[in-house]
Amino acid sequence: MEETTVLGQICQLLGVKRLAEWGEASGVNRYSKGLTVERLLFVLVAAQLRGVASLRDAAQLCAEDEALRDTIGLRDLGRTTLSDALARFPAELFERLFREAAETFARRLRSDRGKVLMDVLTLLDSTTVTVPLADFPWAKYNRILGAFKAHMTLELAGEAVYPRQIILTHGKVADISVAKAFVTPSPDSILVADRGYEDKRFFRLCAMHGTRFVIRAKSSTYYYAQADTPAALSQGALADEIVVTRIEDLRNPAIPRLRRIVLPPFDKHEKPIILLTDLLDRTATEIGAMYRKRWQIELFFRFLESQLRITKLYGCSENAIRIQLAVAGLVAIVIAYLTSLAEQARDSLLGPTACLRRLRYCLLSTCNLAELLLRTLRRRKRLFPTRLPPLIPPIQLELPLAFS
Numbered sequence: 001m002e003e004t005t006v007l008g009q010i011c012q013l014l015g016v017k018r019l020a021e022w023g024e025a026s027g028v029n030r031y032s033k034g035l036t037v038e039r040l041l042f043v044l045v046a047a048q049l050r051g052v053a054s055l056r057d058a059a060q061l062c063a064e065d066e067a068l069r070d071t072i073g074l075r076d077l078g079r080t081t082l083s084d085a086l087a088r089f090p091a092e093l094f095e096r097l098f099r100e101a102a103e104t105f106a107r108r109l110r111s112d113r114g115k116v117l118m119d120v121l122t123l124l125d126s127t128t129v130t131v132p133l134a135d136f137p138w139a140k141y142n143r144i145l146g147a148f149k150a151h152m153t154l155e156l157a158g159e160a161v162y163p164r165q166i167i168l169t170h171g172k173v174a175d176i177s178v179a180k181a182f183v184t185p186s187p188d189s190i191l192v193a194d195r196g197y198e199d200k201r202f203f204r205l206c207a208m209h210g211t212r213f214v215i216r217a218k219s220s221t222y223y224y225a226q227a228d229t230p231a232a233l234s235q236g237a238l239a240d241e242i243v244v245t246r247i248e249d250l251r252n253p254a255i256p257r258l259r260r261i262v263l264p265p266f267d268k269h270e271k272p273i274i275l276l277t278d279l280l281d282r283t284a285t286e287i288g289a290m291y292r293k294r295w296q297i298e299l300f301f302r303f304l305e306s307q308l309r310i311t312k313l314y315g316c317s318e319n320a321i322r323i324q325l326a327v328a329g330l331v332a333i334v335i336a337y338l339t340s341l342a343e344q345a346r347d348s349l350l351g352p353t354a355c356l357r358r359l360r361y362c363l364l365s366t367c368n369l370a371e372l373l374l375r376t377l378r379r380r381k382r383l384f385p386t387r388l389p390p391l392i393p394p395i396q397l398e399l400p401l402a403f404s
Contacts, residue, residue: 067364091322122185124193147171162336238283
């Protein structure tokens with residue numbers, strides 16, 4: 001496979017060689033008609049970056065673009081072959097690649113930024129996609145429609161926004177059930193979520209694992225007040241008090257206390273905002289600013305749907321949807337990685353959409369990926385690397401060179 005095109009460089013950043021080794025070790029490349037698991041990654045990454053709307057369009061793109069066929073290393077590729085591969089290749093391989101890329105990027109970002117990186121926020125939410133029940137029998141929702149949910153854990157570190165977890169369920173699964181069972185935020189981050197994640201058992205689970213959180217509360221849920229927060233921390237709040245979830249906890253000092261903060265309406269809200277948090281040493285204004293950043297996950301969903309077009313499904317099986325979501329997450333991490341490097345080089349004009357636009361129209365060119373991203377690279381050679389370090393190093397170099 002060619003490694004000199006922009007597409008080849010992106011897949012090398014993501015660790016396509018590791019995916020190839022996993023595929024060989026698991027034996028999934030047998031009887032694949034030439035479309036191996038690593039070649040499928042090339043096709044899907046190209047489809048996501050180009051905004052391809054269907055699997056038929058992806059096959060047509062490969063049929064008409066000779067440079068893409070040379071990069072993939074496959075001369076003939078049909079829609080049926082792609083469909084069979086999405087149904088047959090285990091989604092766990094792509095999800096494993098996504099988890100490792102997200103973990104590597106998160107640690108590298110913390111290592112590069114150091115003390116400059118103050119509050120890392122973990123944003124929780126889900127997006128629901130309705131589908132015809134006849135084509136998606138596994139996604140049961142009601143008698144007429146099917147639906148599935150993509151539950152996402154998004155990390156906001158400075159200006160970098162990238163996914164950490166993507167969990168697929170059918171449409172009836174509650175957000176809080178997935179959060180209690182699967183969500184594992186980083187210990188140095190602060191979990192931020194909306195009212196769907198207000199759950200007293202979830203609060204106790206967070207306290208057990210040492211997870212800090214800021215969650216919007218429903219006005220109908222009752223908490224038992226113990227004392228008011230000091231005035232120095234509660235400035236700007238309508239009310240700020242120390243509470244517990246059960247009345248018997250009032251006499252037990254070992255039970256962690258929470259803060260119930262009532263803030264004036266903001267961002268077009270008509271009613272006061274009620275927040276629950278275990279951040280006892282932060283001001284109400286700072287906690288309100290953290291919650292306002294929760295809107296970043298809505299913007300990220302819009303980016304996935306409008307730019308990467310994840311609602312245009314490439315397959316009907318649950319396995320195919322999981323593969324597509326994992327590849328979309330990988331593409332989002334690459335874009336966050338490149339925009340983060342550009343931000344360090346003080347190119348503030350290069351946001352996620354602009355970065356995607358440059359990649360989309362130069363995907364099969366043979367220019368250096370670093371040179372593609374910066375317009376005035378000659379003036380910034382000391383700030384921006386001319387050869388980008390991979391997100392995932394080779395397997396034999398994983399331990400000594402991780403995050404160097």
